[in-house]
Amino acid sequence: MNAELQAYLILIVIGFLPSEVWRWLGIVIGGGLDERSEIILWVRAVATALIAAVVARIVLIPPGALAAVPLPVRLAALACGFFGFLFIRRSAFAGVVIGEVVLILGALLFG
Amino acid sequence: MSSPPADPGTGTDTDAFLFGVRVASRSVFAFVIIFTYIGFGALCHDYGFSVGWAMLSTVLQWAGPAQVVLVTGLGPGTALIETAVAVALSSVRFLPIVVALVPLVKRDGMRPRDLVLPVHFMAVSVWVEAMRHAPTLPRERRIPFCNGIGLTLLLIGTVFTGVGYYMQAILPAMFGAAAMFITPISFLTSTARNARLLLEKAALGLGLAIGPLLAFSQVQFDLLWTGVIGGTLAYGLHRLQRSRSGKA
Numbered sequence: 001m002n003a004e005l006q007a008y009l010i011l012i013v014i015g016f017l018p019s020e021v022w023r024w025l026g027i028v029i030g031g032g033l034d035e036r037s038e039i040i041l042w043v044r045a046v047a048t049a050l051i052a053a054v055v056a057r058i059v060l061i062p063p064g065a066l067a068a069v070p071l072p073v074r075l076a077a078l079a080c081g082f083f084g085f086l087f088i089r090r091s092a093f094a095g096v097v098i099g100e101v102v103l104i105l106g107a108l109l110f111g
Numbered sequence: 112m113s114s115p116p117a118d119p120g121t122g123t124d125t126d127a128f129l130f131g132v133r134v135a136s137r138s139v140f141a142f143v144i145i146f147t148y149i150g151f152g153a154l155c156h157d158y159g160f161s162v163g164w165a166m167l168s169t170v171l172q173w174a175g176p177a178q179v180v181l182v183t184g185l186g187p188g189t190a191l192i193e194t195a196v197a198v199a200l201s202s203v204r205f206l207p208i209v210v211a212l213v214p215l216v217k218r219d220g221m222r223p224r225d226l227v228l229p230v231h232f233m234a235v236s237v238w239v240e241a242m243r244h245a246p247t248l249p250r251e252r253r254i255p256f257c258n259g260i261g262l263t264l265l266l267i268g269t270v271f272t273g274v275g276y277y278m279q280a281i282l283p284a285m286f287g288a289a290a291m292f293i294t295p296i297s298f299l300t301s302t303a304r305n306a307r308l309l310l311e312k313a314a315l316g317l318g319l320a321i322g323p324l325l326a327f328s329q330v331q332f333d334l335l336w337t338g339v340i341g342g343t344l345a346y347g348l349h350r351l352q353r354s355r356s357g358k359a
Contacts, residue, residue: 018199026209045314047207050338052318065287095300
């Protein structure tokens, strides 16, 4: 019970708060901005570049089980998924499926 | 998976909420979140957490990469503060996405605390769909609409965390890796789909180019710096393009 309670406390203090604080800070900063202001364009660009950085980081420095898949396979899967998206009606779903298929086949062949 | 037709948005808050539910159910992210959280549930089982803990982690954190950091980082011999910092660094994307969203959805006279719950639902998945459809709705319907997307995806994530927890023993060996890969590939394709302006296309390309440079040079706060540098350069290109085309 004590260990279980400790796990929940850790979830809130180590898991929830350090992550949620960014959302709260976003309310404070975003609340003062106008939808049509120039700075909103800049913020949107920052958000997009940051999401791209998350993509690169997970593929290049992967967590846990993904690290067992060789780097060339991870990169090929990302590239094939992206080209699949571009050439199949700009469908995000098509890109995701193609990327996953390439990752799994590559891992089975070269893993 | 193509974009559903936008509702006229003349209805009630409930209509807007239900429109959000429909957008979420048809989104690529319904599929992505099912796989992500089956993987996360199974990971929690591997690491000896309870199913209740795993599902509460999804409800409270609602941040795939940070949840993986928390579960895998809490080993013996790891300082809790290090894990807390790693969780915070992995979730920094929430800051710019919320800053970009709030001016689009807030109504006059709203207090910050009125936004705490709607913004809790915000993740890249919800943000991508919200930014795509919210501008087509009247302002007063945008928050219920976002809540519909967010609550739907959060519920799917929570249910499938439990499902994955109990499926752990029967999942193929490849499942964990495939579930972790679905985050980057879905972020990439959905952000690219939303990128209509040079501003967004340049930001995406620059982020992909600068991110690895900073990550491998062990720069601290590499994600945040990539966002600021890549986003600022992209914004500069956008200004340049605008002044060349002669618009003010």
